[in-house]
Amino acid sequence: xxxxxxxxxxxxxxxxxxxxxxxxxxxxxxxxxxxxxxxxxxxxxxxxxxxxxxxxxxxxxxxxxxxxxxxxxxxxxxxxxxxxxxxxxxxxxxxxxxxxxxxxxxxxxxxxxxxxxxxxxxxxxxxxxxxxxxxxxxxxxxxxxxxxxxxxxxxxxxxxxxxxxxxxxxxxxxxxxxxxxxxxxxxxxxxxxxxxxxxxxxxxxxxxxxxxxxxxxxxxxxxxxxxxxxxxxxxxxxxxxxxxxxxxxxxxxxxxxxxxxxxxxxxxxxxxxxxxxxxxxxxxxxxxxxxxxxxxxxxxxxxxxxxxxxxxxxxxxxxxxxxxxxxxxxxxxxxxxxxxxxxxxxxxxx
Numbered sequence: 001x002x003x004x005x006x007x008x009x010x011x012x013x014x015x016x017x018x019x020x021x022x023x024x025x026x027x028x029x030x031x032x033x034x035x036x037x038x039x040x041x042x043x044x045x046x047x048x049x050x051x052x053x054x055x056x057x058x059x060x061x062x063x064x065x066x067x068x069x070x071x072x073x074x075x076x077x078x079x080x081x082x083x084x085x086x087x088x089x090x091x092x093x094x095x096x097x098x099x100x101x102x103x104x105x106x107x108x109x110x111x112x113x114x115x116x117x118x119x120x121x122x123x124x125x126x127x128x129x130x131x132x133x134x135x136x137x138x139x140x141x142x143x144x145x146x147x148x149x150x151x152x153x154x155x156x157x158x159x160x161x162x163x164x165x166x167x168x169x170x171x172x173x174x175x176x177x178x179x180x181x182x183x184x185x186x187x188x189x190x191x192x193x194x195x196x197x198x199x200x201x202x203x204x205x206x207x208x209x210x211x212x213x214x215x216x217x218x219x220x221x222x223x224x225x226x227x228x229x230x231x232x233x234x235x236x237x238x239x240x241x242x243x244x245x246x247x248x249x250x251x252x253x254x255x256x257x258x259x260x261x262x263x264x265x266x267x268x269x270x271x272x273x274x275x276x277x278x279x280x281x282x283x284x285x286x287x288x289x290x291x292x293x294x295x296x297x298x299x300x301x302x303x304x305x306x307x308x309x310x311x312x313x314x315x316x317x318x319x320x321x322x323x324x325x326x327x328x329x330x331x332x333x334x335x336x337x338x339x340x341x342x343x344x345x346x347x348x349x350x
Contacts, residue, residue, distance in 0.1 A: 003301065004201030005097035007317075008194065010291045011305040012274035013093010013120035014056055022066060023098040023105075030105040036086060038114040038192045041183040045085040048076060048180050049116060049129065050103055051096040053141070053163060054173035055251040056273060057244075057306040059095065065144040068175035069103045072142040076177040079138050079150055086110050088186060090127060090179060091117040092194050094304060099175065111195065116179065117334075118191035118325050119291050122250050122273040124163055125156035126334040128324055129179045132189040139163050139178040143170040164249045172249065191324055197226060205300050215300035216315050223319060230320040230349045234278050234285040235267040236260050236297065239312045244271070244305070255294070255308050257316065267316065269294070271305050276339055278316060287341065289326070289334050290348040291319035320348045 002023070006016035027033065041047070050069055052059075077084060087100045087109050097115075104111045116127035130136055136156035141149045141163055149166045153159050159178070167174040181189070204222045208215035216233060223231035237259040244253035250273050257267045265281035275292035278285040286292050294303045297313040324330065326347070332338070335345045 001195065001198045001202055002094050002098060003205060004198030005092045006094035006304060007201050007293050007295070007302040008118070008198055008291065009091070009093035009096070009120040009302070009304070010274045010293055011271060012056055012122065013091055013097070014052055014095020015059055015304055015306070016094030016302070018059055019094040019098035022064065023101040025066065026102040026105040030108070033101050033104045034110040035195055036110040036112050038112060038187055038190055041086065041112055041186055043182060043184040045183040046082050046180065047086045047088055047112065047183065047186050048073065048084045048177050049088050049090040050175070050177045051090045051099050052173065053124070053167045053176050055246050055249060056304055057246065057251050058172040060306060062171055062173050064175070066102065068142045068144055069099055069177070070106050071146065071148055072140040072175050072177040073103055073107065075140040075142070075148045075150060076138065079140065080180060082180065084109065086112055088112040088190065089115040089195070090129070091115055091120045092198060093120045096120065097195060097198055112186065112190070113195045114186070114190035114192045115194045116190060118194055118321050119289070120274050121334050124160035126338065127179065128191055128330065129181070129189050130156045131330045131333050134179050134181050134185060134189055136178055139176055141166050141170070141174045141176050143174050168249045172246070191322060193227060197228070200226070209299060216295065216317065219300060219317065227322050228319055232318055232348070233315055234292070234318045235280070235316040237267065237314065239308060239310055239314060240266070242308050242310060244308070251305055257314060269316070272339060273305065275305070277336070277341055277343065278318070284343050284346055286318035286348050287336050287343055287345060288339065289321050289330070291321065293317040293319065318348045
């Protein structure tokens, strides 16, 4: 699951190795966690979303204590005077698909097989939850020092701005709970099946590697049988430049890939925690919200943006997102214009 979620995270969502260790430790301490299909969620259950906020590079040096997300949930329940019955990830990622497992194990709650992004995005308002009418607040923000901040505003983008500022002052990494909703609402506003999809991706990579098959070819076949439908190789080559910096609580920059095929031009990928747009000589190969996944060439292991470095041999995989993420309302919130990109959205399959 951690490896598959890291692929869905499109470079963001946290390191899968750290996420795996955190989830395994929680399960060892508190017991196993049930995964609840979205269609099986009862109408009246109280649900909250959770995950980590901050630049993924911070986690390399600033390890979580494991208690932050529990503190955030307790503060959320106290603020709303509601008992949460189930947990849903707010995005997919190597940390952010594992954080709900940690929380669910500690509080003996199920995790819903869905999320609010179907991938990872850098900003709190970039959720299908927000797109289809779920209030972002209250947001409870906690850190490893035991500090907890509660944010209340009627604007999701303002909630992002405030929570980002708090997170920066917490050292660049925090853990949050928000987007409370009932089960009936969750079925309407969520991207379904993302946790089981992550498991399937991880199993596909592992099985292909063990059988000495091409894992990328197997991944393309696997996606064709899911609600993501289409995946294709955008580029194959060597990373020849990585320009990356911390800015406003995000990891931003550009990675340049020199193709193995000498007839092709270098491919550049712009990042803001996640991979936003892949271009070759000014031509868009893929753009948000479709997925742009940088995979290690031999193993197809996803490489998060904080782990990109010169000399890595990679494949770049583009993956189509489900229809719920391509509506005009969704593209207004997390399409190219929302990131200040000059390009119009062009569907991957086109």
